[in-house]
Amino acid sequence: MQHTVIVIAGPTASGKTALAIQVAQAFGTSIISADSRQCYREISIGTAKPSAEELRAVPHYFINSHSITEEVNAGRYEKLALQYAREIFAQRPVAVLCGGTGLYIRAFCEGIDDMPPVSPAVRDRINRQYEKEGLAWLQQQLQQRDPAFYAVAETQNPQRLIRALEVLESTGRSITSFRTASRAQRDFRIIKIGITLPKELLHRNIHTRVDLMMAAGLLEEVQSVLPYRSHNALQTVGYQEIFDYLDGKTTLEDAVTLIKTHTRQYAKRQLTWFRKDKEIQWFDARETGAVLRYLEELIIKN
Known part of the structure; x- marks a missing residue:
């Protein structure tokens, strides 16, 4: 079988x-x-x-x-x-x-x-900011700073948005640039x-x-x-x-x-x-x- x-x-x-x-x-x-x-x-x-x-x-x-x-x-x-x-x-x-x-x-x-590593300091900072400012802040950050990702993102999913922002902050590149499809x-x-x-x-x-x-x-x-x-x-x-x-x-x-x-x-x-x-x-x-x-x-x- x-x-x-x-x-x-x-x-x-x-x-x-x-x-x-x-x-x-x-x-x-x-x-x-x-x-x-x-x-x-x-x-x-x-x-x-x-x-x-x-x-x-x-x-x-x-x-x-x-x-x-x-x-x-x-x-x-x-x-x-x-x-x-x-x-x-x-x-x-x-x-x-x-x-x-x-x-x-x-x-x-x-x-x-494979996604690039993200430092704990970057992750903690973004999560603290998210806890303080909420989903609207995440959406605004990515809409302004990574419009290519935001155009295809699950914009109501904070985990996905946090991950994309972590990669952007850590590498200066959009998370979409690491996807080969x-x-x-x-x-x-x-x-x-x-x-x-x-x-x-x-x-x-x-x-x-x-x-x-x-x-x-x-x-x-x-x-x-x-x-x-x-x-x-x-x-x-x-x-x-x-x-x-x-x-x-x-x-x-x-x-x-x-x-x-x-x-x-x-x-x-x-x-x-x-x-x-x-x-x-x-x-x-x-x-x-x-x-x-x-x-x-x-x-x-x-």
């Missing part, structure tokens, strides 16, 4: 983890996470990591594999995930890669250009599955998940990582809103409402990203049987 990686992508709270576990069990294999934050041991509640039971059900790679003090980016992820795939292929012909970080999935499937060739087959839900159901799942996160201790988790608040992994939904509460900028109730709003917006951005990939075969997340039949047809019978 040809070595194959099944990619399961989709928006947050759509049911990717549960589906990936069923697929991995059906093919007797392991899962490589493609989530940019679940690799960090110190943050579990706000990243919606698989439960202890789910982690026992199927071996997972890139979950709790790094400390928040370490820098992990798409380039490093590409190398790690390819290494994980080789380890799985030594035992099994099929591997499952599952997550919602589109850039990480693209890096694994197509490769990613050459696609790497992989020596295994890739099958891409996308799952989603009707908007109303997805939004209900998001709201329920946020309430469960708060009940599970999200506030205490955010307090525990306050010393690392400038880290890129924490410039994200679920952490920034609680930081604002801890800074006295908002009430806890309003922070929770904002987490729900920002998570819905993030899910919309994820769907926009993945729908640009014409190789993805889409399914309703509730159609587990249809997904398994589709994969068995492609993998076992071919």
Whole structure:
């Protein structure tokens, strides 16, 4: 059987983890996470990591594999995930890669250009300024100083904007100048599955998940990582809103409402990203049987 990686992508709270576990069990294999934050041991509640039971059900790679003090980016992820795939292929012909970080999935499937190193001083300065001035400041900086990037950027995604500004400050060059757009060739087959839900159901799942996160201790988790608040992994939904509460900028109730709003917006951005990939075969997340039949047809019978 040809070595194959099944990619399961989709928006947050759509049911990717549960589906990936069923697929991995059906093919007797392991899962490589493609989530940019679940690799960090110190943050579990706000990243919606698989439960202890789910982690026992199927071996997972890139979950709790790094400390928040370490820098992990798409380039490093590409190398790690390819290494994980080789380890799985030594035992099994099929591997499952599952997550919602589109850039990480693209890096694994197509490769990613090497980016220049950024000094911690530059990163800390930009993050402090962002915390003080907000998204509008980031947008203004890049619109004025790197219009080529800004013209094609996800302008509502602070992580992407911060990264572009870091590169600009460190090298004097646009991040676009480091992109060659050459696609790497992989020596295994890739099958891409996308799952989603009707908007109303997805939004209900998001709201329920946020309430469960708060009940599970999200506030205490955010307090525990306050010393690392400038880290890129924490410039994200679920952490920034609680930081604002801890800074006295908002009430806890309003922070929770904002987490729900920002998570819905993030899910919309994820769907926009993945729908640009014409190789993805889409399914309703509730159609587990249809997904398994589709994969068995492609993998076992071919």
